[in-house]
Amino acid sequence: MNMRQMWVWMLLMALAFVNERCHCCLEEERISLLEIKAWFNHAGAAGSYDQLEGWDKEHFNCCNWDYYRVVCDNTTNRVIELHLSSVNYDGLNAVEDLDLNSSLFLPFKELEILDLSGNQLVGGLKNQGWCELKNLEHLSLSGNNLKGVLPPCLGNLSSLRSLDLSDNQLEGNIALSHLSHLPQLQYLKVSNNYFQVPISFASFMNLSNLKFFLCDNNELIATPSFQPLVPKFRLRVFSASNCTPKPLEAGLPNFLQSQYDLVFVDLSHNKFVGEPFPSWLFENNTKLNRLYLKDTSFIGPLQLPQHPTPNLQTVDMSGNSIHGQIARNICSIFPRLKNFMMANNTLTGCIPPCFGNMSSLEYLDLSNNHMSCELLEHNLPTSLWFLKLSNNNFKGRLPLSVLNMTDLDYLFLDGNKFAGQVSGTFSLASSFSWFDISNNLLSGMLPRLRGIGNSSLNSLRGIGNSSLNSLQGIDLSRNQFEGTIPIEYFNSSGLEFLDLSENNLSGSLPLGFLASYLRYVHLYGNRLSGPLPYAFCNLSSLMTFDLGDNNLTGPIPNWIDSLSKLSIFVLKSNQFNGKLPYQLCLLRNLSILDLSENNFSGPLPSCLSNLDFTASDEKTWVDTGRETGDDGSRKEIFASIGGRELENEGFYLDDKILWPEISVKISVELTAKKNFYTYKGDILSYMSVMDLSCNRFTGEIPTEWGNLSGIYALNLSQNNLTGLIPSSFSNLKQIESLDLSHNNLNGRIPAQLIELTFLAVFNVSYNNLSGRTPEMKNQFATFDESSYKGNPLLCGPPLQNSCDKTESPSARVPNDSNGDGGFIDMYSFYASFGVCYIIMVLTIAAVLCINPHWRRRWFYFIEECIDTCYCFLAINFPKLSRFRR
Numbered sequence: 076m077n078m079r080q081m082w083v084w085m086l087l088m089a090l091a092f093v094n095e096r097c098h099c100c101l102e103e104e105r106i107s108l109l110e111i112k113a114w115f116n117h118a119g120a121a122g123s124y125d126q127l128e129g130w131d132k133e134h135f136n137c138c139n140w141d142y143y144r145v146v147c148d149n150t151t152n153r154v155i156e157l158h159l160s161s162v163n164y165d166g167l168n169a170v171e172d173l174d175l176n177s178s179l180f181l182p183f184k185e186l187e188i189l190d191l192s193g194n195q196l197v198g199g200l201k202n203q204g205w206c207e208l209k210n211l212e213h214l215s216l217s218g219n220n221l222k223g224v225l226p227p228c229l230g231n232l233s234s235l236r237s238l239d240l241s242d243n244q245l246e247g248n249i250a251l252s253h254l255s256h257l258p259q260l261q262y263l264k265v266s267n268n269y270f271q272v273p274i275s276f277a278s279f280m281n282l283s284n285l286k287f288f289l290c291d292n293n294e295l296i297a298t299p300s301f302q303p304l305v306p307k308f309r310l311r312v313f314s315a316s317n318c319t320p321k322p323l324e325a326g327l328p329n330f331l332q333s334q335y336d337l338v339f340v341d342l343s344h345n346k347f348v349g350e351p352f353p354s355w356l357f358e359n360n361t362k363l364n365r366l367y368l369k370d371t372s373f374i375g376p377l378q379l380p381q382h383p384t385p386n387l388q389t390v391d392m393s394g395n396s397i398h399g400q401i402a403r404n405i406c407s408i409f410p411r412l413k414n415f416m417m418a419n420n421t422l423t424g425c426i427p428p429c430f431g432n433m434s435s436l437e438y439l440d441l442s443n444n445h446m447s448c449e450l451l452e453h454n455l456p457t458s459l460w461f462l463k464l465s466n467n468n469f470k471g472r473l474p475l476s477v478l479n480m481t482d483l484d485y486l487f488l489d490g491n492k493f494a495g496q497v498s499g500t501f502s503l504a505s506s507f508s509w510f511d512i513s514n515n516l517l518s519g520m521l522p523r524l525r526g527i528g529n530s531s532l533n534s535l536r537g538i539g540n541s542s543l544n545s546l547q548g549i550d551l552s553r554n555q556f557e558g559t560i561p562i563e564y565f566n567s568s569g570l571e572f573l574d575l576s577e578n579n580l581s582g583s584l585p586l587g588f589l590a591s592y593l594r595y596v597h598l599y600g601n602r603l604s605g606p607l608p609y610a611f612c613n614l615s616s617l618m619t620f621d622l623g624d625n626n627l628t629g630p631i632p633n634w635i636d637s638l639s640k641l642s643i644f645v646l647k648s649n650q651f652n653g654k655l656p657y658q659l660c661l662l663r664n665l666s667i668l669d670l671s672e673n674n675f676s677g678p679l680p681s682c683l684s685n686l687d688f689t690a691s692d693e694k695t696w697v698d699t700g701r702e703t704g705d706d707g708s709r710k711e712i713f714a715s716i717g718g719r720e721l722e723n724e725g726f727y728l729d730d731k732i733l734w735p736e737i738s739v740k741i742s743v744e745l746t747a748k749k750n751f752y753t754y755k756g757d758i759l760s761y762m763s764v765m766d767l768s769c770n771r772f773t774g775e776i777p778t779e780w781g782n783l784s785g786i787y788a789l790n791l792s793q794n795n796l797t798g799l800i801p802s803s804f805s806n807l808k809q810i811e812s813l814d815l816s817h818n819n820l821n822g823r824i825p826a827q828l829i830e831l832t833f834l835a836v837f838n839v840s841y842n843n844l845s846g847r848t849p850e851m852k853n854q855f856a857t858f859d860e861s862s863y864k865g866n867p868l869l870c871g872p873p874l875q876n877s878c879d880k881t882e883s884p885s886a887r888v889p890n891d892s893n894g895d896g897g898f899i900d901m902y903s904f905y906a907s908f909g910v911c912y913i914i915m916v917l918t919i920a921a922v923l924c925i926n927p928h929w930r931r932r933w934f935y936f937i938e939e940c941i942d943t944c945y946c947f948l949a950i951n952f953p954k955l956s957r958f959r960r
Contacts, residue, residue, distance in 0.1 A: 099135050099136040099137075099138070099152065100135075100136060100137040100138045100147055100152050100153070100154065101152065101153060103182050104137065104153065104154050104182055104183060105135065105137040106182075107179060107180075107182040107183065108130060108137050108140070108145065108154075109130065109132055110179055111127075111159070111179050111180075112127045112130045114173075114176060114179060115127060115159075115162045115163055115173070115194075117173075126161070126162040126164065127141070127144065127162060129141040129144075130144075137154070138152060138154070143158060144157065144158050144159065145157060145158075146158075146188075148185065151185065153183070153184070153185045154183050154185070154186060155185055155186060155187045155188070156186075156187060156188040156189075157180070157183070157186065157188065157189050157190065158188070158190045159189075159190060159191050159194070160190045160191070160192040160193050160194070160215070160218075161192070161193040161194065162194055163193075163194040163195050163196075164193070164194075171195070172195055172196075172197045172220065173194060173195060173196050173197065174196070174197060174198050175191075175196045175197065175198045175199075175200075175219075175221065177204045177205055178204045180204070180208065181204050181207050181208075183208075184210070185210050186208055186210060186211055187210055187211060187212045187213065187234075188211075188212065188213040189208070189211060189213070189214050189215070190213075190215045191215065191216055191219070192215045192216065192217040192218045192219070192239070193217070193218040193219070194218075194219060195219060195220060196216070196219035196220065196221060197219070197220045197221065197222075198221065198222070199221065199222055199223030199224075199226075200216075200221060200223065200225060200226045200229070200245075201223060201224075201226045205226065205228050205229060205232065206228035206229075206231045206232070208232065209231075209232070209233070209234065210234055211232050211234060211235055212234050212235060212236045212237065212259075213235075213236060213237040214232070214235060214237070214238050214239070215237075215238075215239040216239065216240055216243065217239045217240065217241040217242050217243070217264070218241070218242045218243075219242070219243050220243065220244060221240075221243040221244065221245055222243070222244045222245065222246070223245065223246065223247075224245070224246060224247035224252070225240075225245065225247065225249075225252040225253070225254070227252075227253045228253075229252070229253055229254065229257075230252075230253025230254065230255075230256035230257065231253075231256075232257065233256075233257065233258065233259065234259055235257050235259060235260060236259050236260060236261045236262065236284075237260075237261065237262040238254070238257070238260065238262070238263055238264070239262070239264045240264065240265050240268065241264045241265060241266040241267050241268070241289070242266070242267045242268075243267070243268050244268065244269060245265070245268040245269065245270060246268065246269040246270060246271075247270065247271065248270070248271045248273070248296075249265065249270045249271065249272050249273075249278075249290075249293075250271075250272075250273045250277070250278040254278075254279075255278045255279055255281065255282065257282070258282070258283075258284070259284055260282055260284060260285055261284045261285060261286050261287065262286065262287040263285065263287065263288050263289070264287070264289040264290075265289070265290050265293065266289050266290055266291040266292055266293070266314070267291065267292045267293075268292075268293055269293065269294070270290065270293040270294070271293070271294050271296050272290050272293050272294065272295050272296065272315070272318065273295075273296055273297075273298040274295045274296065274297060274298060274323070274328050275298040275328070275329065275330070276288075276306070276328060276330055277298065277304060279306070279308065280304050280305075280306040280307060280308075280330075281306075281307055282307065282308050283307040283308055284308070285308035285310065286308070286309070286310060286311045286312065287310075287311065287312045288310055288312070288313050288314070288315075289312065289313075289314040289315075290314070290315050290318065291314050291315060291316045291317055291318065291341070292316070292317045292318070293315075293318055294318060294319075294320070295315065295318040295319050295323060295345065297323065297324070304330075305330075305333050306330050306333065309334065309335070309336045310334050310336065310337055311336050311337060311338045311339070312337075312338060312339040312340075313331070313334070313337060313339070313340050313341075314339065314340070314341040315328075315341070315342055315345070316341045316342060316343040316344050316345065316367065317343070317344045317345070318345055319344075319345040319346050319347075321346065322346040322348045322372070323345065323346055323347060323348065324348050324349075326347055326350055327342070327347055327350060327353060331353075331356070332355060332359070334359065334360065335359050335360060336360065336362060337356070337359075337360040337362070337363055338360075338362050338363060338364045338365070338386075339364060339365045340356065340360075340363070340365070340366050340367065340368075341365075341367040342367065342368055342371055343367045343368060343369040343370060343371065343391070344369065344370045344371070345370075345371050346371070346372050347371050347372055347373065348372055349372075349374065350371070350372065350373055350374070351373065351374060351375040352373045352374070352375050352376070352377060352378055352392075352395075352397060353368075353373070354378040354379070354380060357379070357380035357384050357387075358380045358381070358382075360384075361382075361384055361385070361386070362386055363384055363386060363387050364386050364387060364388055364389070365387075365388060365389040366387070366389065366390050366391070366392075367389075367391045368391065368392045368395070369391045369392065369393045369394050369395075369416070370393065370394035370395070371394075371395060372395065372396070373392070373395040373396065373397060374395070374396045374397070375396075375397065375398070376397065376398060376399040377392070377397050377399065377401065377402070377417075377422075379402050379404070379405060379408045379409075380408060382408075383407060383408050383409070383410060384408060384409055385410055385411060386411065387409045387411065387412060388411055388412065388413040388414065388435075389413060389414040389415075390409070390412070390414070390415055390416065390417075391414070391416040392416070392417055392420070393416045393417060393418040393419050393420070393440065394418070394419045394420075395419075395420055396420065396421060397417070397420040397421070397422065398420070398421040398422065398423070399422065399423065399424075400422065400423055400424030400425075401417070401422060401424065401426070401427050402427070403427050403428070403429065404429075405427055405429070406427065406429035406430065406432070406433055407429075410435075411435050412433060412435060412436055413435050413436065413437055413438065414437065414438040415436065415438070415439055415440070416438070416439075416440040417440070417441050417444070418440045418441060418442040418443050418444070418463070419442070419443045419444075420443075420444055421444060421445055422441065422444040422445065422446055423444070423445045423446060423447070424446060424447070424448070425446065425447070425448040425454070426441070426446070426450070426454045426455070427454075428451075428453070428454055430454055430455060430456060431453040431454050431455055431456055432456065433456050433458070434456060434458050435458065436456050436458055436459060437458055437459055437460050437461070438459070438460065438461045439455075439459060439461065439462050439463070440461070440463040441463070441464055441467070442463045442464060442465035442466055442467070442487065443465065443466045443467075444466075444467055445467065445468060446464075446467040446468065446469065447467065447468035447469065447470070448469070448470070449469070449470060449471035449472075450464070450469050450471065450473075450474055450477070450488075450493075451474065452474040452475075452476040452477065455474075455477055457476075457480055457481075457482065458482060459480065459482065459483055460482050460483060460484045460485070461483075461484065461485045462477070462483060462485065462486050462487065462488075463485070463486075463487040464487065464488055464491065465487045465488065465489045465490045465491075465511070466489070466490035466491070467490070467491055468491065468492060469488070469491040469492065469493065470491065470492040470493065470494070471493065471494070471495075472493065472494065472495040473488070473493050473495070473497055473512065473517070478497075483507065484507060484508045484509070484545075485507075485508055485509045486507065486509070486510050486511065486512075487509070487511045488511065488512045488515070489511045489512060489513040489514050489515070489550065490513075490514045490515075491514075491515055492515065492516060493512070493515040493516065493517060494515070494516040494517065494518075495516075495517065495518065495519075496517070496518050496519030496520075497512075497517055497519060497522050507545075507546055508545050508546060508547050508548075509547055509548040510546075510548065510549050510550070511548070511549075511550040512550070512551060512554070513550045513551060513552040513553050513554065513574065514552070514553040514554075515553075515554055516554065516555065517551075517554040517555065517556065518554070518555040518556065518557070519556065519557070520556065520557065520558040521551065521556050521558065521560065521561060521564075521575070521580070522551075523561055523563065524546075524561070524563040524564065524567060545569055546567045546569055546570055547569060547570065547571050547572065548570070548571060548572035548573075549564065549570065549572070549573050549574070549575075550572070550574040551574070551575050551578070552574045552575060552576040552577050552578070552597065553576070553577045553578075554577075554578055555578060555579060556575070556578040556579065556580060557578070557579040557580060557581065558580065558581065558582070559580065559581065559582035559583075560575065560580060560582070560584070560585055560598075560603075561585075562585045562586075564585070565585050565589070565590050565593070566589045566590060567589075567590055568589055568590060568591060568592070569592060570590045570592065570593055571592050571593060571594045571595065571616075572594065572595045573590075573593065573595065573596050573597070574595070574597040575597070575598050575601070576597045576598055576599045576600045576601070576621070577599070577600035577601070578600070578601055579601065579602060580598075580601040580602065580603060581601070581602040581603065581604070582603065582604065582605075583603065583604060583605035583606075583608070584598075584603060584605065584607070584608050584611075584627075585608070585610070586608045586610050590614070591613070591614075591615070591616065592616050593614050593616060593617060594616050594617060594618045594619070594640075595617075595618060595619045596614070596617060596619065596620050596621070597619070597621045598621065598622050598625070599621045599622060599623040599624050599625070599645065600623070600624045600625075601624070601625050602625065602626055603622070603625040603626065603627055604625070604626040604627060604628065605627065605628065605629075606627065606628055606629030606630075606632075607622075607627070607629065607631070607632055609632070609634065611634075611638075612632075612634040612637040612638070613637075614638060615637060615638065615639065615640070616640060617638050617640065617641055618640050618641060618642045618643070618664075619641075619642060619643040620638070620641060620643065620644050620645070621643065621645040622645065622646055622649065623645045623646060623647040623648050623649070623669065624647065624648040624649075625648075625649050626649065626650060627646070627649040627650065627651060628649070628650045628651065628652070629651065629652070629653070630651065630652060630653030630654070630656070631646075631651065631653070631655060631656055631659060631670075632656075633656050633658050634658070635656065635658050635659055635662070636658035636659075636661040636662060638662065639661075639662070639663075639664070640664055641662050641664060641665060642664050642665060642666050642667070643665075643666065643667040644662070644665060644667065644668050644669070645667070645669040646669065646670050646673065647669045647670065647671045647672050647673070647766070648671070648672040648673075649672075649673055650673065650674060651670070651673040651674065651675060652673065652674040652675060652676065653675065653676070653677075654675070654676060654677035654678075655670075655675060655677070655679075655680050655683075657680065657682060659680070659683070660680060660682035660683055660685050660686065662686065663685070663686065663687065664687075665686050665688070666687075666688055666762065666763045666764075667762060667763065667764045667765075668686075668764070668765045668766070668767075669764065669765075669766040670766065670767050670770065671766045671767060671768040671769050671770070671790065672768070672769040672770075673769075673770055674770065674771060675767070675770040675771065675772060676770070676771040676772065676773065677772065677773065677774075678772070678773060678774035678775075679767070679772055679774065679776060679777055679780075679791075679796075680777075681777035681779045681780070682779075683765070683777075683780065683783075684777065684779035684780050684781075684782040684783060686783070687785055688763035688764075688765065688783050688785050688786040688787075762787055762788075763785050763786050763787045763788075763809075764786070764787055764788040764789075764790075765783070765786060765788075765789050765790070766788070766789075766790040767790065767791055767794070768790045768791060768792040768793050768794070768814065769792070769793045769794075770793075770794055771794065771795060772791070772794040772795065772796060773794075773795045773796065773797070774796065774797065774798070775796065775797060775798030775799070776791065776796060776798065776799075776800065776801055776815075776820075777801070778801040778802075778803045779803075780801065780803070780804070781801055781802075781803025781804055781805070781806040781807065782803075782806065783807060784806055784807060784808060784809065785809055786807060786809065786810055787809060787810065787811055787812070788810065788811060788812035788813075789807070789810060789812070789813050789814070790812070790814040791814065791815050791818070792814045792815060792816040792817050792818070792838065793816070793817040793818075794817075794818055795818065795819060796815075796818040796819060796820060797818070797819045797820065797821070798820065798821070798822075799820070799821065799822040799823075800815065800820055800822070800824060800825055800828075800839070800844075801825070802825040802827050804825065804827075804828060804831075805825065805827035805828055805830050805831065807831060808830075808831065808832075808833070809833060810831055810833065810834060811833050811834060811835045811836065812834075812835060812836040813831075813834060813836065813837050813838070814836065814838045815838065815839050815842070816838045816839060816840040816841055816842070816865075817840070817841045817842075818841075818842050819842065819843055820839070820842040820843065820844060821842070821843040821844060821845065822844065822845065822846070823844070823845065823846035823847070824839060824844060824846070824848060824849055824869075825849075826849055826850065828849055828855070829849050829850055829852050829853050829854075829855050830853075831853075831854060832853050832854060833854070834854040834855075835854065835857075837854075837855070837858050837862050838861075838862050839862065839863060839866070840861065840862065840863060840864045840865045840866070841864070841865030841866070842865065842866055843866065843868070844863075844866040844868070844869050845866070845868035845869060846868070846869065846870070847869075847870055847871040847878050848863055848869055848870070848871040848872065848873070848874060851872050851873070858873065859873050860873045860874055860875075
């Protein structure tokens with residue numbers, strides 16, 4: 076290389092070095108970014124999962140640190156975007172609270188986008204440095220724990236176009252804030268806070284650029300009546316659901332009547348008292364794509380617009396008082412209808428026939444109405460993946476075409492009047508996730524599950540149908556099905572819920588299971604027979620197991636403890652026998668145990684005191700299904716509102732994903748409060764019950780059972796129990812029903828039981844109890860004579876027997892005495908003694924007057940008489956056994 080070439084090479088290297096140095100970020104911004112990293116690391120996130128690991132002080136060009144987190148201007152090399160969402164996380168969970176320090180961002184003079192969402196930031200927005208960020212266009216502080224009112228300085232951010240303060244604990248009247256001073260504001264989201272939002276929205280009337288306004292889960296408040304103003308803004312998205320905890324008589328926001336570009340409206344779960352259905356929303360907004368008016372107290376008929384609304388895809392007006400029939404021309408008015416929810420209204424008539432030709436319709440919920448007529452096969456489109464017609468008056472036979480829809484995932488036809496047989500050619504389609512035809516008039520054999528019968532063999536051959544694993548729930552209860560239970564009902568590997576109760580099923584239980592995820596099994600109210608098969612021990616996920624009201628026999632097997640998650644165990648009204656195994660005591664999650672009306676015998680296991688009998692959330696199951704139905708809808712809605720352009724500028728809309736609403740309520744019939752009750756729904760979560768009544772248990776009640784402190788009801792009636800009522804029962808502080816009637820219990824009723832302040836039912840009738848009844852205090856003041864009847868030696872209120880007449884101080888027996896602990900009925904004693912005395916006197920006289928032969932016979936008679944008197948007293952008054960002749 077000659078000298079000239081060397082100089083050229085050196086010049087090029089110098090130019091490259093200068094070029095590299097001039098494209099570096101500003102030093103003060105680089106230092107500030109390192110301070111921000113140290114601020115987050117102080118919360119402990121870096122110790123487990125460093126979200127900012129690319130921020131390295133050894134590299135001078137911070138613009139190249141992390142293209143996702145840091146964005147610089149190509150000309151000035153100044154930081155213009157900071158995306159710091161979920162930095163204070165270890166990958167899954169927030170680490171700890173982090174005090175908000177906005178002064179860290181002041182060096183970024185040209186910052187346009189700042190995202191601090193999801194960092195568990197705490198503190199308030201007052202006295203912060205937000206006012207200095209003059210160029211800020213997009214600010215997101217959502218998903219934190221910020222408190223207090225909005226600072227006035229937010230009104231100085233004149234360039235702000237998007238502001239997201241959702242999911243915090245901010246408060247105050249939003250009309251008094253300075254948000255109305257932001258002329259460029261287009262997107263405002265304040266959902267899930269404690270703001271007061273005036274229903275007139277008058278303070279935002281001059282924000283001509285406002286297009287997105289979301290204020291869900293705050294409080295809408297009425298404002299003084301005045302001439303409504305016409306706002307300058309033209310909203311595309313308005314969402315204000317769950318904002319009226321009490322009925323709001325102000326009605327719908329008036330400014331909506333002047334809006335013509337709405338695409339998305341959600342006013343669900345607001346109580347607009349007496350408001351007619353707002354059909355003008357359809358008339359005014361031809362671009363409307365989604366309308367959510369669930370549970371808004373609207374009344375009147377469903378009035379459709381006169382002209383088509385071609386973009387409408389989702390309508391949810393469930394939970395109102397809308398009556399009448401669905402118009403037959405609904406398909407031409409809403410030609411792209413995709414999701415239609417009108418549940419819990421008072422609709423009548425039939426499903427519009429045109430629905431059968433709507434290839435766009437995928438989600439249809441018309442449950443809990445008064446609709447009737449037959450369900451015709453051509454009335455429903457094959458494009459449906461969710462169909463719910465529960466609790467109407469539909470009748471006739473089940474359309475086989477509906478039952479065999481290949482795209483249908485969720486089918487609910489329960490609570491109607493469908494009749495006839497469904498066996499034979501019918502079989503469940505393999506695509507079902509949930510199938511419910513319960514509470515109808517259906518008969519015949521149970522339908523077969525297509526392709527599941529040989530699932531284990533198919534899996535070995537590699538030809539198993541994976542879609543069968545999606546079958547989560549089957550409910551065929553409360554019909555008239557008969558015959559045996561097909562084995563495949565327990566061989567669907569994904570099955571979690573199975574309810575075949577209240578039919579006419581017979582035969583023994585299936586012997587082999589592959590449903591390892593089965594959690595809820597309800598087979599009560601049939602005619603099943605035989606013992607519990609050993610194969611049930613494989614159901615390790617089982618939480619509720621109800622086999623009541625059948626003809627099952629045999630003992631509770633020793634493998635019962637393999638059902639370690641069992642929470643509800645019901646075997647009532649069967650023919651089970653034998654002693655209760657120790658393994659039953661190992662079911663630590665048990666909260667409802669009902670073994671009543673069987674032939675169980677032997678002593679009560681004291682180890683049952685090891686069970687907590689506490690509330691369990693597993694007694695009810697609300698399954699939200701899978702995320703489906705709105706695939707691609709975000710793109711569609713953005714396209715319809717010019718959203719692609721807005722999305723490129725940093726705007727976004729949290730789309731409402733449509734989940735299938737599945738709320739399966741576990742119901743259990745229990746004997747409590749002197750009657751049979753069916754407990755279901757949320758109340759069942761708080762139930763903790765043990766019912767061992769109507770069996771042949773013997774021996775004493777274990778004193779250890781006083782440790783069942785969380786139990787709600789205990790029923791031991793109609794057994795052969797003896798001994799005392801344990802005074803330790805005073806520790807059952809939560810108990811509301813205690814039934815010990817129809818046994819052979821003796822002794823006093825423990826006075827400590829008056830400490831049971833929640834006790835609503837107390838029954839010790841028909842035992843051998845004695846002494847004074849508990850003091851008429853607290854809950855015991857509410858119990859009448861029926862609680863104590865059948866115990867002749869009990870005295871005191873509310874009984875008619877007065878203790879002053881039946882006992883003396885010397886005759887009282889201590890509370891902890893053994894034996895019967897009873898009292899002598901002195902009137903009966905005196906009468907019996909007098910009869911014997913007279914007989915003895917007459918006998919002596921007769922002996923003196925009759926010959927020796929008769930004398931010997933009379934002596935024998937006297938001895939017999941005395942022995943008879945003694946036996947009478949000994950049987951009825953055991954304490955008199957010491958008065959032998």
